Amino acid sequence: MMKVLVTVKEVAEVEEDFEIEGTGIADRYLEYDLNEWDDYAVEEAVQIAETGDDIEVVSVTIGPERCEETIRMALAKGVDRAIRVWDDALAETDLLDVAAKTRILRAVVEAEEPDLVFTGVQAGDDSFGATGVSLADAVGFEWAAVVNDLDVDAVLDESVARVHRELEGGVDEVTEVDLPAVLTIQTGINEPRYASLRGIRQAQRKEIAEKHLADLGLDAEAVETDVRLTEMYEPESESDATIFEGSAEETAAQLAQVLREKGVGAE
């Protein structure tokens, strides 16, 4: 029996043109989707589950009811069941910092007792890049950050995670960590599947358990944060680019002239 817990976040993507209201982007300019890195984490967990009958994959998200659509996508791809943590106290905070997320996810890990936890390297919206490793320290698991290769046989047979950590400049570090462990998953580690029609149908019957803070033995203090978002603004454009105006043909002609001047395309 083995259990893999995958943390997933529904992230907001901003449309090309948008407006800032207070310390956030007006909701009408936001589109929601499963965090790109979490999609790879889900796939990695599901691939492990497919190697045996006795392997359960559970997803957890901290987010409002709206997220359920995104969680269903993870269920449709093969996650067995999901937990969604939400609370009035959470609705009131405008930034869930790493410490607050760690306290919540820690309670979930302690209740579920997984052998492996997968998170994404980062959330595409606020990009702390920190939740997985912070969580590992909080629950006393080993960890590895920015993992782009995992030896699944070693997980199953030896209870170690033998991983590649993708460093800067095309160099991988090969590292071994004992289980239980938290791995933060980098894109490219696998090819995330599309949900099949059958998967989507099955996902409708899978459980998404809603948990309030009290259900996890936490109170509102757990989500009080010392890191406050006090300002959001559009950065001043540093651009001194020459922008060509006109139709595609006109702009292409202007660009072609510049390129030729630089010797591009000259035989």
Add this chain to the structure above:
Amino acid sequence: MSSDVLAVTEHRRGGLRDVSYELVTAGRELADEAGGDLHLAVIGGDVEAFAEDVNRKGVDYVHTVDRGEEFNHDVYVRAVEALHAELDPAVVLMPNSVNGLDYAPAVANALDLPLVTDAVAFEWDGALAATREMYNSKVETTVEVDAEAVAVTIRGGEWPGAEGTGDAEIAPFDVEIDEDALGSRVIGFEEAGGGDVDISEADVLVSVGRGIEEEENIELVQELADALDATLSASRPIVDNGWLPKNRQVGQSGKVVTPKVYLAIGISGAVQHVAGMKGSETIVAINTDSNAPIFDIADYGIVGDLFEVVPALIDEFEG
């Protein structure tokens, strides 16, 4: 608590990484504002040589922890914890590098410090206020920390590297680490495969990003590359999708390129991409989104649909 700053340097395979010198600059800036000293930690590797090297202007103390050759996150966490217990600094400053991401959050959690990652600027006024980006650099934010002590990681390339020779006190720092308690073991390194072309050698790169939408559309940019006598490269998602091989990837975890001309087509200009191409002589961006950060570093730009502009450009060179 002191008003000091403790900055943790980074090295790999025998050399200090640039961010170490940037940490000195950023750390000095904060230490001046807080009215304290700047301490550096050098953990592992040739600590004496590294300590001499980072002893740049503005450094007050360098603490060396002579432990192992390469980065190991368990060692880093223990060492920073022990230094923190000794110095009680107001700020622990770490790099927002891949290795930084592998220990800084654990340090913050272990020391119960609020954590601000990927800071691009900050101020100290009794507490920290930092500037960070969100939504793929589309907006900037200010985050204020309601605590007297904080852990911060800084983005590489945002502060200039410190220069000049400092007169810091360099001393070894002993940390007790139980070898058996280390749950992680670094086995070695592997280089990404070489492949058929070396994009860092090319004079002209036609680089394609997620704006291309489908694998079969790669043909279109290949055609442009052929017409321009250029080499085709890509942003990460194109490689992750398996549409082009890894040796074509430009960026932090791919290749650093400095061609005469770099055409970014349907690439947003995420920080990890820009890290690999900002040194190009001339940068051209073609993107539907006039707010895309790639335009901030471009010399020439077309705000338009690549599926219209690229064919027109091919016509210009082939027609």
